[in-house]
Amino acid sequence: MIETAFASHDGVELFYRYWPARSGTAKGAIVLLHRGHEHGGRVVHLVEELGLDDFAFYAWDARGHGRSPGERGHSPSFAHSVRDLDCFVRHIRETGGFAMDQVAVVAQSVGAVLASTWVHDYAPSIRALVLASPAFDVKLYVPFAREGIALWQKLKGTFFVNSYVKARFLTHDAERIASFESDSLITRPIASNILLELYEAADRVVADARAIMVPTQLLISGSDFVVRHAPQHRFFENLGSTIKERYVLPGFYHDTLGERDRAKAVKKVRSFITERFEEAPVVADLRQAHLSGYSRDEADRLATPLSIASPRGLYWALTRASIRFGGLFSDGIKTGLRTGFDSGSTLDYIYENDARGLGPGGRLIDRQFLDAIGWRGIRQRKVHLEELIGKAFARLKAQDKPVKVLDIAAGHGRYILDAVAASEVKPDSIRLQDYSPINVEKGTALIAERGLSDIASFHRADAFDTAGLASIEPRPTLAVVSGLYELFPDNHAIEASLRGLSQALEPGSLLLYTGQPWHPQLEMIARALTSHRGGEAWIMRRRTQQEMDQLVAAAGFRKIEQRIDKWGIFTVSLAERI
Template sequence: MLQTADSVQPFSTARPMRESEFASHDGTRLFYRMWPATGASPKGAVILLHRGHEHSGRVAHLATELGLDDFAFYAWDARGHGRSPGERGYSPSFAASTHDLDCFVRHVSETSGVSVEDIAVIAQSVGAVLATTWVHDYAPPIRALVLASPAFSVKLYVPFAKEGIALWDKLKGTFFVNSYVKARFLTHDPERIASYESDPLITRPIASNILLQLYEAAARVVADARAITVPTQLLISGSDWVVRHAPQHRFYENLGSRIKERHVLAGFYHDTLGEKDRAIALAEVRRFIDACFAEPWAPADLRTAHIQGYTKDEADRLASPLDATSPRGIYWALSRLNIKIGALVSEGIRTGVKTGFDSGSTLDYVYENKPRGLGPGGRLIDKVFLEAIGWRGIRQRKLHLQELIDRALQRLKAAGRSTHMLDIAAGHGRYVLDAIETAAVRPDSARLQDYSSINVDAGRNSIATRGLSDFVSFRQQDAFDGEGLAAITPAPDLAIVSGLYELFSDNALIAASLDGIARAMQPHGLLVYTNQPWHPQLEMIARALTSHRGGEAWVMRRRTQEEMDQLVAAAGFRKIEQRIDQWGIFTVSLAERV
């Protein structure tokens, strides 16, 4: 049955619906609804994400109205919303909610048998920012992404409201902000207005930490939308009272997808897919998803992004010298001078200047996180140095490494396998030795390696001090020597690459290293690897800090998570799960040798 702009009629009778739960990353069980495919030729699954104050019941109508009968539909209640547990409007962090989404999609894929490549996501408002952040940070190979009025910038109306919320959150901790939005400013549909006003599951408060982190995540993914290559459709409500249009257009302009569409819907309020004339929007969504599934899945090949790609262009700009007499040239010259002065009194800065700020010695100091320096002033400067956002991200990366190493060892043990470990570039070894000591399963052996004799000596001393010499060794070896890695015995069941590939732009080096690891392994061996898809201080690092390579400027080429995952997949690994810090800087992933 055809739809008109004045009414929305179902293509078929209402679908049968099931209710269920899934366990998220921290064990919390979140509620979701599921509508099985009713068509004769099932094609895949569509996941629906609701607005920030709503729940799965508010998007349930789409399962029928979209008329995509060959697709199963899934819709969750986000943590702290609807019938899912948690304080209303609260989540530990926006990153935790993004991780929830990753767990939900993996649950859908595992329980339905639908591959992630055959999943599409339709998301509204805050849900659209959540979906965008997930696609940016986790690089899932989904078939299509539809974003309806993404809340990249919420209109708070009160002057300096965001700054006030941030200040109060810092002084007093998390508090709740109630939604001011009336239903009549969300949609022109009288039935939707009435149901919103009477719905007991509507969650009007939002926690201050989530609101602030929503802004931060949105700014990051809008600025770095080139990293997103999934086919994407953007629906913009023309008369939106809730969110601003400009960041939505900027996101579209930056979007790296080869297949992308933008539709501005004149007169639509914020509830784009629940508007009175939503048939107009739904027709576009239906056509887009059908078109995306009509062609074989064909992701962009990013394995040569080090030769031609936007992060290569970014790194080239950072490596270009500045006119010494220009304002920026003078600014960064003074910054370098301040670092040299700081090295006179701060132990951490002195270590960075001496060995390189990306060296194993500096990272070991950052992991230790104990300010030291000349007198109280020196210790204060050292504390400020250690609290830089990049170093906070490094320490969170260490925690994620320990978590996934533990999970990997338990997985191997449960499969009845041996548990021989290999870390190909361990630095001083602190993070991996801490992981070994805290893991539930003791590895059969652990071989740590590094190219630097300084790191090897420090690592051996640490192994002896900890009393681990009976099964842990430390050797000097090049992590990019593929033949040397392939010849390692005993063959590793678990290989670890942390903080190494991020320091080298050339993907050929990374491919050779991964190939050596893969050849050393038996099928179903595990790989823990890190990546840095984003950093807010790239220019400061490039213009002011030096690397371990002869004191030259520390210029980093970021790898998007999709690029890194493709290199790992090309070596014969399948990513199983991932962690990322709340700032979106460092990822840690676990993959299986297939």
């Protein structure tokens, strides 16, 4: 065993243990994720007991746990820890020389929720995922405890909740009980923000498990005092993977892989991983998901009109009326009604985040509008765009390449110009494009206002014109597509656009693209908001991250890294032309 550390996305060094393959050259890497409150030392026994000598093993101490730094039981957010996991696997691949499909993950409890959220949000094509008693719904026992924690956090800020769980309710294994009680690295408290966000991530992943296509094994402890079974079964039933196994282990407590009779569970894990690596990787082709698939079915349901005589039809009619009424007072709602809530003008208003309207009441309504979760996600997407644009500039400069920027649907271009202002590396040229004359006019004015007319220009152009994109001069070294593909359900249009960009970009050039794998307000958007396309209903077909990544890969790009907001709504990814 080797003890070392890796630098996560924010520079914090997280501790992990590493076991090289005993047989010499590793067939793959197995990542072990511990339960909440615990650390990697609590899963060390699995390295021996699984008996997979052809594999290298890795076990981390999550941020705020074990020998990793950070306040005990705390992380800035659950999404922050999910990104830690993404960085950990990237580190394993870079140092061990593993392809993504040579990686398997075995995770317990909170670690299992981390793993399933990572697979859902980042769409890594790992070989196998084993989830033991995932903590999709922790039993708090006290009535309305979740609501009380949320209220107290809102009033007082983040605080800590101590675990009520005794070791004797985790396992029947006397040795494991004794070691738990004497382990000084066990972390009893958990930060309130992590507990609440654990529930939120679990709810989202369970409901949208159709997006998970990785071969998955689910182990459920039959006598679990810590978490509820129903969401575990619902998750399995929703799983999109064509290879999935579920086992209920009668009499097992929550520490499934640390139980007295764990040999039964370990045997199932060993068989599952062995079988997955004996067979070729299974990767579903999602490029036709716009024709058939669950997100197409979802969009079709949202596009079906509701009778005004039905309760739901009446509800949404009243909602539309209230939005029109709000537009009399709120400048943001007024902009959305006039230009479309998905227009560049509305997005630019959202980016400004300055409540305006008729008097104090109008500004209050506008603030409520601006604080909708979707708009908060849009603003976080802008932060991620600017961060990755800066990284792309630095990467190109380090490779002695010119920095020539193309944005094919820039809206008003604010996020590009803000990123340029924040970057130490200045681009050689900036070409912004959009189909809307209003956006071209506003964007040109913004370029002049920023004093960038010598290197930047704005053009009216079609982002789906393959030949037009392919013939752009000067040839870009960084192409940006933000908030565009999410608005169009047809993958053929996306493929045409990506094909043009692929022809325009030389090998080594970069592509920055966004996605929207999930949204909590899809029905409200479809039933109540209008699009820039002639005022028609704004109906979105979600693309899973795996679907979006496959379209990009098919056009000749290799994904490098990704960002996602803490609500799991918007992604920003950086890819290289190969």
